[in-house]
Amino acid sequence: MDINKTDKEKLKWFFKRYIYTGKKYLVLIIVLIFIGSLVANISPYLYGKMLDSITLGDMDLLFKIIILYFFITLFTNLLSILEGYIGQVVNFKLSKNAQIELFDKMIRMRTLAYNKYETGEFISRLNGDTDSIVSFGINFITSILHIIVNIAVSLYFVITISIRLSSVAIFYIPATFLVTYIARKYFKELAERGKKFSDEYFSFQNEIFSNNTGIKSFRLEDKINNKYKSYINKEFKLLRRSIHLGNIIQLAHSLITVISSLYVIYLSALLIKDGILTIGLMVSFNTYINKLFSAISQVFNINISLQEVAVSLNRIIEVMSEDSEVGNKAIYEKEEKPVLECVDIAFTYDHEKENVLNNMDISIDRFGLYSIVGSNGCGKSTFAKLLIRLYDVEKGSICINEKNYSELPYDSIRSYITYVQKEEFFFNDTIINNIRLADESLKEEDIKDMCKKVGLDEFIKALPEGYRTIIGEGGSTLSSGQKQKLSIVRALLRDTPIYIFDEITANLDGKAEKDIIRIMKEYSKKSIILLISHKISSIMESDKIFVFGDGKIIDSGEHDYLSENNHIYQELFENRNVNMPLKGAEEIGG
Numbered sequence: 001m002d003i004n005k006t007d008k009e010k011l012k013w014f015f016k017r018y019i020y021t022g023k024k025y026l027v028l029i030i031v032l033i034f035i036g037s038l039v040a041n042i043s044p045y046l047y048g049k050m051l052d053s054i055t056l057g058d059m060d061l062l063f064k065i066i067i068l069y070f071f072i073t074l075f076t077n078l079l080s081i082l083e084g085y086i087g088q089v090v091n092f093k094l095s096k097n098a099q100i101e102l103f104d105k106m107i108r109m110r111t112l113a114y115n116k117y118e119t120g121e122f123i124s125r126l127n128g129d130t131d132s133i134v135s136f137g138i139n140f141i142t143s144i145l146h147i148i149v150n151i152a153v154s155l156y157f158v159i160t161i162s163i164r165l166s167s168v169a170i171f172y173i174p175a176t177f178l179v180t181y182i183a184r185k186y187f188k189e190l191a192e193r194g195k196k197f198s199d200e201y202f203s204f205q206n207e208i209f210s211n212n213t214g215i216k217s218f219r220l221e222d223k224i225n226n227k228y229k230s231y232i233n234k235e236f237k238l239l240r241r242s243i244h245l246g247n248i249i250q251l252a253h254s255l256i257t258v259i260s261s262l263y264v265i266y267l268s269a270l271l272i273k274d275g276i277l278t279i280g281l282m283v284s285f286n287t288y289i290n291k292l293f294s295a296i297s298q299v300f301n302i303n304i305s306l307q308e309v310a311v312s313l314n315r316i317i318e319v320m321s322e323d324s325e326v327g328n329k330a331i332y333e334k335e336e337k338p339v340l341e342c343v344d345i346a347f348t349y350d351h352e353k354e355n356v357l358n359n360m361d362i363s364i365d366r367f368g369l370y371s372i373v374g375s376n377g378c379g380k381s382t383f384a385k386l387l388i389r390l391y392d393v394e395k396g397s398i399c400i401n402e403k404n405y406s407e408l409p410y411d412s413i414r415s416y417i418t419y420v421q422k423e424e425f426f427f428n429d430t431i432i433n434n435i436r437l438a439d440e441s442l443k444e445e446d447i448k449d450m451c452k453k454v455g456l457d458e459f460i461k462a463l464p465e466g467y468r469t470i471i472g473e474g475g476s477t478l479s480s481g482q483k484q485k486l487s488i489v490r491a492l493l494r495d496t497p498i499y500i501f502d503e504i505t506a507n508l509d510g511k512a513e514k515d516i517i518r519i520m521k522e523y524s525k526k527s528i529i530l531l532i533s534h535k536i537s538s539i540m541e542s543d544k545i546f547v548f549g550d551g552k553i554i555d556s557g558e559h560d561y562l563s564e565n566n567h568i569y570q571e572l573f574e575n576r577n578v579n580m581p582l583k584g585a586e587e588i589g590g
Contacts, residue, residue: 007310010317018098019137025090026138029083030145036079037149039072041291045157046072048284055279087138095134102126105320111390112350113322120203125319128198129312136309140302147295154292161285162277165267172260172293179252180300186245188307194238195311201231249304257293264289325410338401338416338497338528340364340387345396346551347379347386356382358551359396369524371531371539373572374548380532381422383548384500387530388419400498417498420491422506424483426475431460432467434475434486438494450493453519454485455512480507488516492523499523502532510537517541536573545569 005013019026046069053062106114106122158166208215208224215224264286271277277285342362348355356379364370372380385391386398389410398405400416426434436442444467451457459482463469475483484507491499501520505513513535520529521541533539540559547555547562547569555566562569 007306007313010313011306011310014133014313014316015137018094018101018134019141021097022090022094025086026141029086029090029142032079032083032086033142033145034149036076036083037146038153039079040076041150041153041157041288043069043072043076044284044287044291047287048280048282050280051283052278052280083142087142091135091138094138095131098130098134099126102130102316102319105322105324108325109319110323110325111385117319118199118203119206120201121199122319123202123206124195124198125312125315129195129315132312133309133316136305143298143302147298150291150295154288154295157288158285158292161281161288162271164271165264165277165285165289168260168263168267168289169292171263172256173296175256176253176293176297176300179249179256180303183245183249184304184307187304188311190238190242190245191308191311194242195315197231197234197238201235204228204231253297260289260293261286337366339399340498340528341399341402343397343399345386345393345398347382347391347393347395355394355551357386357393360552362546362553364528367524367527368543369520369529369531369541371533371542371545372548373533373539373545373569375568375572378548379551380548381502384419384421384502384530384532387498387500388417389413416496417500418491418494418496419500420487420502420504422503424475424487426471426478426483426486428470428473430465430468430470431463431486434471435490435493438490442493446493447489450489453515454488455515456482456485456489481509481512484508485512485516488519492519496527498528498530500530500532503534504531505533505535505538513537534572 046065050062050065050069053059053065103126106126204227208228215221268277268282268285272279272282340363342360345357345360346355347357360379360383372383374380382391386393389405392405400408400413405413427437432444432447435447447467448457451460460467460469469477471477475486478486484504488501488504491501505516508516514537517538520531523529524543531538531542536559539545542559544556545559545562546553547566549568554568555562557565563573
């Protein structure tokens with residue numbers, strides 16, 4: 001859907017895509033509403049007849065009308081209950097269908113597009129905007145039928161009872177339209193401000209709950225509380241604005257209704273005095289004219305609600321219009337010996353003017369352990385993200401086995417390459433389920449064997465539930481070193497031809513680091529392993545080391561060659577004793 005389309009075109013698109021899918025249930029609701037509204041509109045007429053039968057003293061007629069009135073009321077209430085139940089079920093299903101599609105779009109969004117949004121924006125649009133639009137759509141369909149039936153029936157009885165009294169509509173309808181027309185622009189503006197606030201508010205909450213340890217470490221609780229209070233104050237100002245606007249509209253409508261009602265009462269009195277109208281008919285007329293006015297008000301209220309819905313709709317379509325990674329799901333056939341080749345590649349982020357990578361070439365045509373080093377911000381991690389196609393190169397080409405990335409589906413590339421990022425990711429689930437994210441069919445014995453290799457098995461067995469211990473949100477119950485080891489286990493169990501590890505030994509002690517590098521060397525006999533690291537003890541055993549600088553590879557070779565011949569490499573690792581592992585996780589930039 002084009003974001004530049006009109007609000008009417010966007011609404012039509014949304015209805016067709018999400019609302020009309022439940023047309024069978026909607027037709028049933030419409031039938032129930034039609035029958036219920038039609039029957040319910042007989043009640044005011046019967047009520048007026050009851051009053052007239054009391055005035056005439058006709059008790060037999062009164063009794064018959066009371067019985068009929070009772071059964072009509074019972075019938076309409078039962079229909080209303082059934083309609084309400086079906087309506088809520090349909091609203092839930094259609095809303096969740098829309099959320100599922102929007103959620104899928106969000107998680108498949110191209111990384112450059114994804115990074116434009118804050119977490120709170122996604123949460124707000126996913127949970128708030130979809131619900132409000134679907135609810136409006138269903139209410140619109142059901143309300144329109146109510147309105148049509150009520151207007152048609154009420155208008156018939158109003159004109160039938162008294163044409164002179166019906167003249168009140170000449171004042172009521174244009175006055176109500178004028179108030180609504182003036183108000184709708186303010187409601188839309190308020191809705192836009194409210195949605196923007198929700199985005200910021202949810203993003204703030206997510207940020208705070210994700211950084212609780214840092215907040216406590218720097219004693220920021222009071223500062224954060226004050227900021228939270230400022231959000232509450234903003235929310236209160238929006239609420240107060242909404243209440244004021246609502247009260248003004250309500251007051252205007254009340255004045256219009258009161259004036260109209262007083263006119264009807266006064267004119268009715270004159271007609272009753274002249275014997276043209278009975279009290280029962282006056283009561284019936286008042287009921288029908290109020291139904292008519294209520295139906296007309298609903299039309300104008302829908303117009304106001306439409307302004308608010310248009311804001312939500314624009315926000316959803318903005319996300320749906322973003323570039324997505326959805327494509328051919330076919331898995332690329334793996335070669336026995338992968339060849340990775342980058343030719344003259346260049347890349348820059350949207351917010352930067354200079355290229356992060358510039359005319360860079362690299363070719364790897366055999367198994368082995370390869371390392372990438374360079375100063376902070378030289379493009380090492382960006383290069384890794386290009387290799388798994390989180391971003392697309394702006395110039396040049398990346399190929400696997402002579403197949404250009406532009407011709408390969410995302411799934412194919414990522415089934416061929418395993419990437420372990422700096423920031424470990426874990427779900428609030430068991431250890432074994434987090435490892436099986438690599439492959440759901442993994443056997444437990446294979447998982448345990450790999451954990452033994454990296455030195456995790458004894459620790460896991462000592463836990464209360466062993467491999468079925470829940471590790472908390474983001475693996476919060478594990479140490480940073482344990483999380484890195486678990487990430488390595490999960491990655492290696494994928495058994496892919498190419499691995500990219502970004503700072504995977506940063507939080508490991510000397511012995512653990514040595515063990516991991518030994519495992520890497522073992523796996524490098526049957527795969528390409530790219531290791532991004534700032535620790536000389538992690539890269540010394542590499543078959544080849546690539547030195548990044550100025551957005552390109554400025555030199556490459558083994559450790560001994562680079563330490564003697566490349567000044568940038570020397571500066572990166574100066575004052576390091578390269579003959580022994582470093583203590584802890586010494587770094588030279590992020």
